[in-house]
Amino acid sequence: MLRYLLKRSLIALVTLWIIVTITFLLMITVPGSPFSDERSSNETIQANLEAHYNLDEPYHVQYLIYMKNIAMLDLGPSIKQPNQTVNDLLGRGFPISFELGMVTIIVAVISGIVFGIISALRHNGIIDYLSMGFAVLGISIPNFILATLFIQKLAVDWAMFPVATWSSPAHMVLPVAALATGPMAIIARLTRSTMLEVLTQDYIKMAKAKGLSPWKITFKHALRNALMPVVTIMGTLLAGILTGTFVIEQIFAIPGMGKYFVESINQRDYPVIMGTTVFYSAFLIFMLFLVDIVYGIIDPRIKLHKKGGE
Amino acid sequence: MKTANGINPAPSSSSIPDEWFTLKEKDKDAAEQVARPSLSYWQDAWRRLRQNKMAMLGLIFLILLTIMAILGPILSPYEVNTQDRPNQYQLPSSEHWFGTDAAGRDVFTRTWYGARISLFVGLVAAMIDVFIGIIYGGISGYKGGRTDNVMMRIIEILYGIPSLLVTILLLVVLGPSLFTIILALTITGWVGMARIVRGQVLQIKNYEYVLASQSFGGKTSRIIRKHLLPNAMGPIIVQMTLSVPTAIFAEAFLSFIGLGIQSPYASWGVMANDSLGAILSGNWWTLFFPAFFISFTMFAFNVLGDGLQDALDPKLRK
Numbered sequence: 004m005l006r007y008l009l010k011r012s013l014i015a016l017v018t019l020w021i022i023v024t025i026t027f028l029l030m031i032t033v034p035g036s037p038f039s040d041e042r043s044s045n046e047t048i049q050a051n052l053e054a055h056y057n058l059d060e061p062y063h064v065q066y067l068i069y070m071k072n073i074a075m076l077d078l079g080p081s082i083k084q085p086n087q088t089v090n091d092l093l094g095r096g097f098p099i100s101f102e103l104g105m106v107t108i109i110v111a112v113i114s115g116i117v118f119g120i121i122s123a124l125r126h127n128g129i130i131d132y133l134s135m136g137f138a139v140l141g142i143s144i145p146n147f148i149l150a151t152l153f154i155q156k157l158a159v160d161w162a163m164f165p166v167a168t169w170s171s172p173a174h175m176v177l178p179v180a181a182l183a184t185g186p187m188a189i190i191a192r193l194t195r196s197t198m199l200e201v202l203t204q205d206y207i208k209m210a211k212a213k214g215l216s217p218w219k220i221t222f223k224h225a226l227r228n229a230l231m232p233v234v235t236i237m238g239t240l241l242a243g244i245l246t247g248t249f250v251i252e253q254i255f256a257i258p259g260m261g262k263y264f265v266e267s268i269n270q271r272d273y274p275v276i277m278g279t280t281v282f283y284s285a286f287l288i289f290m291l292f293l294v295d296i297v298y299g300i301i302d303p304r305i306k307l308h309k310k311g312g313e
Numbered sequence: 314m315k316t317a318n319g320i321n322p323a324p325s326s327s328s329i330p331d332e333w334f335t336l337k338e339k340d341k342d343a344a345e346q347v348a349r350p351s352l353s354y355w356q357d358a359w360r361r362l363r364q365n366k367m368a369m370l371g372l373i374f375l376i377l378l379t380i381m382a383i384l385g386p387i388l389s390p391y392e393v394n395t396q397d398r399p400n401q402y403q404l405p406s407s408e409h410w411f412g413t414d415a416a417g418r419d420v421f422t423r424t425w426y427g428a429r430i431s432l433f434v435g436l437v438a439a440m441i442d443v444f445i446g447i448i449y450g451g452i453s454g455y456k457g458g459r460t461d462n463v464m465m466r467i468i469e470i471l472y473g474i475p476s477l478l479v480t481i482l483l484l485v486v487l488g489p490s491l492f493t494i495i496l497a498l499t500i501t502g503w504v505g506m507a508r509i510v511r512g513q514v515l516q517i518k519n520y521e522y523v524l525a526s527q528s529f530g531g532k533t534s535r536i537i538r539k540h541l542l543p544n545a546m547g548p549i550i551v552q553m554t555l556s557v558p559t560a561i562f563a564e565a566f567l568s569f570i571g572l573g574i575q576s577p578y579a580s581w582g583v584m585a586n587d588s589l590g591a592i593l594s595g596n597w598w599t600l601f602f603p604a605f606f607i608s609f610t611m612f613a614f615n616v617l618g619d620g621l622q623d624a625l626d627p628k629l630r631k
Binding site: 014015017018021022025026029032033139140142143144145147148151152155242245246249250253254265268269271273276277280283284287288291 | 367466469470473474475476477478479481482483485486558562565566569570571572585589597600604607608609611612615616619
């Protein structure tokens, strides 16, 4: 287990280092200095600005400074919003995005697993066909289209939910629904197929033969084994939800990190784009790492393998 | 004398006289005859795919979409980008089948033009993924040992990089165009394919027929061409079918956040983004058509991929 943890954290660190290096390389390939379009400033001011942000140093020195700053969790200033640093923007936006993301993942996991179990237990029944048809639709409709559809129908036409912003639980319903549908559908399909596979195993027959209640068979024996693949794809799903928040926050005017990110893309605010990317990547890599640890804990084969072998 | 089935007759049946039994000549021709026509792997897969209604629906939709993507803009009397401000927000009619948008552009023409871009991006990105994935995964799986180990560590690291973020970064720096979008999508997209190919090759290269081919002096290139690739083709095709909608979604997503094909050109994502404000004023069709076609194209590729997965899996063969 310790070996497994070490290996995983090493891979996570290398991945992060590669991302930081890529962002740095891309940043220096952007033509011109970030201040070259400031019309009001003359050459002296520009030179001073560049000196202030260490842009006059050779690239390898800049790289070291950049690496040092990131290691100190300083992601740099915004060049389009005066007196704002990327850390300021993150501090304001991230808690909201985190809330949106966490509520989404909880809703998606619970409802996806419930749909998957029901479909598997009613295999080839009407409920199975309905929920699986719904699942394929959920995978196929992009979240930004669902979001606009929800706003149009549920918020504007029928006035059931608030149209936008983020202040009360009622405001959360539509963005979370738009964001959770895709992951929920993926989880439901995966749970269903692995449940169907698990239900044919000998130990399920054995449990039935012992006379265990269907409830106990489903939850204690079948579901525990069927959840393994769901844990494996959690990392991918998290990445999808995270990028999903960019558009969802923009559509619903939620003042989260994703909204600032898309704004910074449209304004070409390079330090904010780079800093946010590094932050998002670090967050995702950390989540992937957590998923790996959880997987190592719940899958006894990994522990056994490490104890017995190697 | 032995009876027809070779077992001594039971005492009760011994009352039947032997003359009643006649030896029936075995019909040699009939025994050699093949009852059902022999099907190759692909014929069998196609036969099973045809029975899957959803997959066929998806396939037919995609064929029609491809035809319309080629012919639609030619058939329509309108140009993609000709603006006609006085005629903005026309309802769908005999003149403009899908209506017109905020700038009075014909939505019908733009939808098929968008289909060209979406299909082009999706297919080219998927093909490049397959190409790189087969080479990388093939080498990694076939060589094995230390090479495989190093190549898999690289994959593991790349797999942790959030692909859409790298895509966004690249497009911000390189500037969005058809070429850069495909480049940005494939730069991380091939990793999944490489993993699948490697897994397949690793499995197949240990089968007896590969060993047989090796012991008959088959060259590596022949084994790869004749044994490994054809047998790994099923999962590769499935993965490719399922990676097209991912690329189409990514293109629409990027257009939507302002990094896609730039606005006078039509792509479904650009059209959806342009018409976000319009639906609130009740002009639903400007969003409906691109939204419908993005969703239904992804739906078609997904059900076709699911169908192919079942049809190409020899374990499910009946």
